[in-house]
Amino acid sequence: MSNSLAIAAVTTTLRGILFQGVQAELGSGSVTTRPLDKARGNNDGNQINLFLYHTALSGTWRNMDMPYQTKPGEIGPVPLALELYYLVTAYGENDNDIKSHRLLGRAMSALHSRPVLSKGDIETATRPDALDSDLFGSDLHRQMEHVRIGLLKLSFDEMSQIWRPFQVQYRISAAYQVSIVLIEGDAPAKTPMPVLKRGSEDRGAVATASLPPSLLQVVLPNGKPSAELGDILILRGDRLEDANLVVRFRNVLSDRDIELTPLPSSTAGELRVQLPAATNTAAIAPWSSGIYTLSGVVRHPQMPVVTTNELPVALAPTIVQISPITAPRGNVTLTLACVPPIQSTQRVTLLWGDREILAESLTPALTFQIRDAQPGQYVIRLRVDRVDSLPIDFATRPLQFDSNQTVTIT
Structure with a gap:
């Protein structure tokens, strides 16, 4: 895991690697981390500048939990997964281009030899007695996923696009991608309680040898667009012959459920159900005009309830x-x-x-x-x-x- 100090920790670690790799060539020069328009300033000595010019979300890690911190069934905070993009630019003493090319070559060689930021590299750069001692709590070295360094193959036009907004003279540079940096969120994980029993009788999963029933079509009498009280509805589907099957009507606005028993003429592919007559005051009391969904519900003793898919039907006043x-x-x-x-x-x-x-x-x-x-x-x-x-x-x-x-x- 790592926290919001991780970006600064990566930059500091890369600066340390560059300094170690080019120290002999650098002499009394320095490794800086400035924007391109301020990188050189009044400095006329040897210099390597490391500029973080872009950050981007990682599509791979965007919807994943923090690794090794959540178990199956838990909902953990999604980490902020970042890819960091750096530009390495070399400046020779007294703007000597040959010297700058030698420095750039040393810098690229140093990063090439360290394709992965090791735990030791990060701890060395962020230890309490280091230059940036305030990064000691970044915890980047604890991150389970490796932080990898890769040289980017940018065209001249792409490289020029990086330099153009700073309105400074272009210099030969090398672009790198550093990934992945996982910054842990502050929200706590949601952990469910352990399961004491599986189902009401602790039987676990129930296996059946056949597919459940399903509904395909609702046919209203005489081609009506909506059903009316007293109508007989024809439900067509598959495996509808179960004697324990009832038809459930659910009002989409009130979520009120009403169950009706199919007529005796039902078959495996078709069943009929009759709405209560308009003259039956007691039977129509739970009904109201509007949109309903209907489904088949099968209840067997000692078995879980099986419900079919839902189909819409309108009940007209x-x-x-x-x-x-x-x-x-x-x-x-x-x-x-x-x-x-x-x-x-x-x-x-x-x-x-x-x-x-x-x-x-x-x-x-x-x-x-x-x-x-x-x-x-x-x-x-x-x-x-x-x-x-x-x-x-x-x-x-x-x-x-x-x-x-x-x-x-x-």
């Missing part, structure tokens, strides 16, 4: 009463009754021609105020939680509007 069905032009107060019953949390609107009108009240009856109603016959629809009532008689061919779903304005 059914208008059972309209008052008045005939009214004079102008402002009209329209009262409706529908099934399933409207819940207080539902959004209810009336579709009147090309207008959508929000309900004035939900209890004790649905009430809508229609402003400036013009003469004509209007087919009305009730929209509850994005699902519209069906004003069409789907049992007739060709299709016709249901005469019981119209209001006449005289």
Whole structure:
């Protein structure tokens, strides 16, 4: 592991390696770590400059846990995995190019002979009595992954792009990539408690010799776009013949589950389930108009519950009463009754021609105020939680509007 001092520790360690490698050639010169526009300054002696010009995230380590610090099943902090990019530039005494080339060659040779920063190199550069003693706590030497040095093959144009922003004269240089530096995050790891038993009866995994049932399609009667109370839904799929299979309906807004037993005519590839009749007040009490997901649920004694995939189905409201069905032009107060019953949390609107009108009240009856109603016959629809009532008689061919779903304005 390493902490936020790791970048400075790498730079310091590289500077130490360069100084040791070029000391004989450097003489009374120095190894600096300055930006390119300030590297030379007033110095006219031998000089090696090590410039950190770029840092980048490592794609390999970006989503990995800190190595050897988390166990399977634990959620540890993702380390900040960095690749560091350095530029090594040599300056000869009195700007002697031959001398600078000799220095650059020595520097490249020193880094080539140390392709990996060893624990000893890092500890030597960051020990308490070193020049940068404040880096002693970097812990870079404890990092399990090696810190490797690699010479980059940059074109002249790429190298020029590094120098151009500093507006200084270009000098021959060598670019290096140093990776990987793993900086540990401050967030604590989340460690789950040990497992005391596997399942409710500590039986562990349960093996079965067959695939679970699956659903492929929901078919509504007469090609309806939405189901209505009393409809028989046909569910097609595979391995649906299990006698213990029930159909679970889940309202996507309320997460309320309702389970129905399929009709006896079910087969391996098809089962039928009937929604409760609109006249059965007790049976329709848990239902509300809206979008549902349905799935098959199989329960066997001494076995875990098996659930199929889910398919969507919409349950439309059914208008059972309209008052008045005939009214004079102008402002009209329209009262409706529908099934399933409207819940207080539902959004209810009336579709009147090309207008959508929000309900004035939900209890004790649905009430809508229609402003400036013009003469004509209007087919009305009730929209509850994005699902519209069906004003069409789907049992007739060709299709016709249901005469019981119209209001006449005289």
